[in-house]
Amino acid sequence: MTTTTHPNVTTINTKIPGTDRACSINSNGRSIIITGINGSGKTQLLKKIYNICEQLIGGEESIIYLQSQVNHLQSYLNLNSPFGSNHDSHVAALEHAKERLENLTHSPVLISEKERFAADYKKGMAVLVFFEATRQANFIEASSATSKEKIIQQSSSNSDASSYFENYLVSQITLQAYAESPNIGNDPESAKSIELWFEKLETDFKSLFEDPTLQIRFDSNKQCFFICQDLKKPYRLQNLSSGFSSLLVIYANLIMKVELRNILPSEIYGLVFIDEIDAHLHVSLQRKILSFLMQSFPKIQFIITTHSPFVVSSVSNAVIYDISTLEQTDDLSMYSYESILKGLFDTPPISQIVTDKVERLFDILEDSSPNFDELQEILKIVSAHESELDSESAMHIKRARILLNRSKTGDVDV
Known part of the structure; x- marks a missing residue:
């Protein structure tokens, strides 16, 4: 206990x-x-x-x-x-x-x-x-460095502290650069501490995204961060899929609460x-x-x-x-x-094959360039078991049908 x-x-x-x-x-x-x-x-x-x-x-x-x-x-x-x-x-x-x-x-x-x-x-x-349940991240786009004090002031009037997550990242990377400079901060201990903080953040992201190749990179010209993964075009926090967005809004909110209070x-x-x-x-x-x-x-x-x-x-x-x-x-x-x-749920279990197909269906739906032929083939298989699936899987089947219908009209933005 x-x-x-x-x-x-x-x-x-x-x-x-x-x-x-x-x-x-x-x-x-x-x-x-x-x-x-x-x-x-x-x-x-x-x-x-x-x-x-x-x-x-x-x-x-x-x-x-x-x-x-x-x-x-x-x-x-x-x-x-x-x-x-x-x-x-x-x-x-x-x-x-x-x-x-x-x-x-x-x-x-x-x-x-x-x-x-x-x-x-x-x-x-x-x-x-x-x-x-309807949570979605609303990360404010960073375009320049903002002081930690100003972020604290801004977030105090907003219950969703996660909104300022990217601004805080830019603030941290700027502080690290200042601390590393002998002519400005000259504080190698603080610089190392921030470096380790970013390493921990990147490790957490690798775990959540299930991708050991993932990197969080700072673009000094645009003053913002990009998530980089092999075989994918770099993207910003604002372009996360609905799944990762609903997850990161929790993580970022709690991280911001502790970071802004030095806990x-x-x-x-x-x-x-x-x-x-x-x-x-x-x-x-x-x-x-x-x-x-x-x-x-x-x-x-x-x-x-x-x-x-x-x-x-x-x-x-x-x-x-x-x-x-x-x-x-x-x-x-x-x-x-x-x-x-x-x-517990009084629901008949489905086969591992169907489970795998549903997982693959989800992957295709989250892809920026979905394979419609494969999507249609998988949809035929899993639709036969729709009544046995949980509500989350059933929702993905409905999304797949909508995407296929829109692909026929040339509108695939879903």
Whole structure:
């Protein structure tokens, strides 16, 4: 059992929104994977847990204030006609105030060392962030060096710190050049530290992109960075595929939070909520995304939703909670994805051949110059098994059909 020395969610006891079904999760500080069949309420539950945590950690409302709100609203309703024009809005406001008061007096989410967490969060030394399933990176294009102080100022008014990721990279490479110059910075120790930082960043990218040839290169004339891979034209962060974009927005956001506050990634703690962590991701990335994030930020507790058996079986030190059955499992890493599909998702496993074809279909869709003949051939094969596939694979089949139809009209921009 994992023991922790920093604040974290220990237990969750609440109802799934829109239902009378109560879930009980005992995490003991471990990351939490919420799974279940489509339509079971994973996203709604995740948002509810986040909203409670946000109130407990970042909220300014006191028990006394909320109690006075409840009393005031109740008094108004008692004194006024239920047929008044404002009656319904006051009833809704009363229920909302009661719920928020209950969150403080009898919280359905227990957080260890809550006061310490709240204090560190307000100082920017801990994180509490929610990533939507529709997340996509919005990297601002760098065209010149910007000081770290200005980036901190700009990002403070923007909840998505990842937007300034490329600007920060340019700032870092400029600082390295200054530190290396005997006539300017003359600080070889700082220069070496930044060099090692870039090496670590490039190693992380190689792992995520599954490409040992990958390099992150700085163009001094354009004052921006390019991702370079063998057999591919160099491209910028703004040109990432939807899968890598949805992944890097999480990584870059957390990296920016620690870098701009001079905290080590290994030391930052907090809660990170990710809805549909597997969205848009190739199967190989589904297998590694959660373990990669947990290794990169070991003190952060990740609370995620997924319908991917590859994510569920990717880590051994997380709690898996199935809201379809209201059952908790502590480790599925030793099971095959086929057995997880059948046992946890009640979905028949598909053959490895079909799985490989779906993976190849995804690769073709992400290619800037897709092979339409091969795409059509693979589509014929996998379409016969469409009813057996998970929703993510089914989405790729729909994308393939759209691309083929548009190729016939000369419009292949999808």
